[in-house]
Amino acid sequence: MTIKNYINGQFSNPISNEWIDNYCPATGEVYGQIPNSTKEDVENAYTAAKTAFPSWSQTTLEERSRILIKISELLETNLQRFAEAESKDNGKPISLAKAVDIPRAASNFRFFGNAITQFSSESHESIGQNAINYTLRQPIGVVGCISPWNLPLYLFTWKIAPALAAGNCVVAKPSEVTPMTAYLLGDICNQAGLPKGVLNIVHGLGTSTGQAIIEHPDIKAISFTGGTATGAHIARVAAPMFKKLSLELGGKNPNIIFADCDYDDMLETTVRSSFANQGQICLCGSRIFVEASIYEKFKKDFVAKIKALKVGHPSEASTNIGALVSKPHLEKVMEYINIAKEENGIILCGGNKVVVKGFENGYYLEPTVIEVPNDNCRVNQEEIFGPVVTIMPFNNEDEVLEMANKVKYGLSATLWTNNLKRTMRMSNQLQAGIVWVNTWMMRDLRTPFGGVKASGVGREGGFEALRFFTEAKNVCIKY
Numbered sequence: 001m002t003i004k005n006y007i008n009g010q011f012s013n014p015i016s017n018e019w020i021d022n023y024c025p026a027t028g029e030v031y032g033q034i035p036n037s038t039k040e041d042v043e044n045a046y047t048a049a050k051t052a053f054p055s056w057s058q059t060t061l062e063e064r065s066r067i068l069i070k071i072s073e074l075l076e077t078n079l080q081r082f083a084e085a086e087s088k089d090n091g092k093p094i095s096l097a098k099a100v101d102i103p104r105a106a107s108n109f110r111f112f113g114n115a116i117t118q119f120s121s122e123s124h125e126s127i128g129q130n131a132i133n134y135t136l137r138q139p140i141g142v143v144g145c146i147s148p149w150n151l152p153l154y155l156f157t158w159k160i161a162p163a164l165a166a167g168n169c170v171v172a173k174p175s176e177v178t179p180m181t182a183y184l185l186g187d188i189c190n191q192a193g194l195p196k197g198v199l200n201i202v203h204g205l206g207t208s209t210g211q212a213i214i215e216h217p218d219i220k221a222i223s224f225t226g227g228t229a230t231g232a233h234i235a236r237v238a239a240p241m242f243k244k245l246s247l248e249l250g251g252k253n254p255n256i257i258f259a260d261c262d263y264d265d266m267l268e269t270t271v272r273s274s275f276a277n278q279g280q281i282c283l284c285g286s287r288i289f290v291e292a293s294i295y296e297k298f299k300k301d302f303v304a305k306i307k308a309l310k311v312g313h314p315s316e317a318s319t320n321i322g323a324l325v326s327k328p329h330l331e332k333v334m335e336y337i338n339i340a341k342e343e344n345g346i347i348l349c350g351g352n353k354v355v356v357k358g359f360e361n362g363y364y365l366e367p368t369v370i371e372v373p374n375d376n377c378r379v380n381q382e383e384i385f386g387p388v389v390t391i392m393p394f395n396n397e398d399e400v401l402e403m404a405n406k407v408k409y410g411l412s413a414t415l416w417t418n419n420l421k422r423t424m425r426m427s428n429q430l431q432a433g434i435v436w437v438n439t440w441m442m443r444d445l446r447t448p449f450g451g452v453k454a455s456g457v458g459r460e461g462g463f464e465a466l467r468f469f470t471e472a473k474n475v476c477i478k479y
């Protein structure tokens, strides 16, 4: 299948007529081509967006809301087709794409379609000065949205939906590794009646297409989700141009398990928080710390559950773990397993590639649990972003808190305990943007979402996202 750019409501080839191979991770085969777009394609997308802006920014909230909700409904109608496409492009089980990725993409449009009708700005009466201040929340203009490969449509729409709801026009780029569902979205937007040029989707490499977006002098805000090194690069390019920046970056999240937790619930959720989406979720709890008194029991029970997970072709209903997203990524993850061995980590289970019959060239890897001798080793400090978790025991709250916070990242943390005072003490002190207690990845789209330290700056979600995608202008009137 040949993917095209979506510019000004139409599908077009890249001006250079250069293409990139698109791989299916489950088979390791090339199954399509995507545009290798250049600066000129981005310029065309920008011009379309700029032209559409005066009208879109003045479109009533009801009408914007109606169109976004229509996109949401069309995604739901096309659930099966989108789930299959996402699975083929990314390697994730179809069951996961069907239960999580595509429904959430639909929710993103529905949520922001509704949220914009409830969004309001403030006024401040300056008592004793005979003045009133009111604050306008105006759309920025043309904004750039750049997303990664792990939750392709889910994260792409998590940016686009609030940007559009707030009245901006968008130049967006999905990951070149997983472009398919973003391509399919263009047609849905046309069917929903989104005016041409309001959303433009340009495909290509980060270093060329993405770079052209972040360098563009008139794209005034960049919402980016991806790796920390890329985020730092984007900040270096965009900050001197005074662009607004939202950066959602990497993580190395602690999963802290106390002996007083609800054990069965914890065990079941920890399997998911470790290996859902082949461990390729920025929120996965990749560092598991277990209170010493239950460490041996946990180790035995957890490893038994992980060994029972089925690695297989993403379209099989019985598959728990699909393929990793790409060959280079599989090699990176394997390299970390070697590093763990060199650092005296003990591979409790997994560690090897899996050959799936009939799909011998697919990128399959066993879910891997590594017992680490200390928390300073590289596999405990660096983001692996694959089906690999580390486990180690801890003795008390202070010790585990110190280890949990002793990484450069600070995205999320999970805490398993029934002790209320401890919950509140630790939630206060954990260096993370999101803390889950006795659950994982439970999402309410109104809540602020984002990280601290090397996990990024800014918050997405709810009104935070609508604030990011608007400029506040205060008007002070004396009477």
Ligand code: NAD
Pocket (backbone or CB within 6 Å): 146, 147, 148, 149, 150, 151, 155, 173, 174, 175, 176, 204, 205, 206, 207, 209, 210, 211, 212, 214, 225, 226, 227, 228, 230, 231, 233, 234, 248, 249, 250, 251, 281, 282, 383, 385, 411, 451, 455, 456
């Ligand atoms: P990546 O940084 O390599 O790429 C992300 C996107 O940025 C892609 O679309 C890519 O083409 C683009 N890009 C690359 N270089 C660019 C440049 N110079 N200018 C503009 N755009 C550029 O990340 P990835 O490998 O696709 O995704 C994995 C990473 O994403 C992990 O680190 C993961 O933790 C992170 N992530 C974070 C969150 C979060 O919410 N914090 C969510 C999902 C993934």
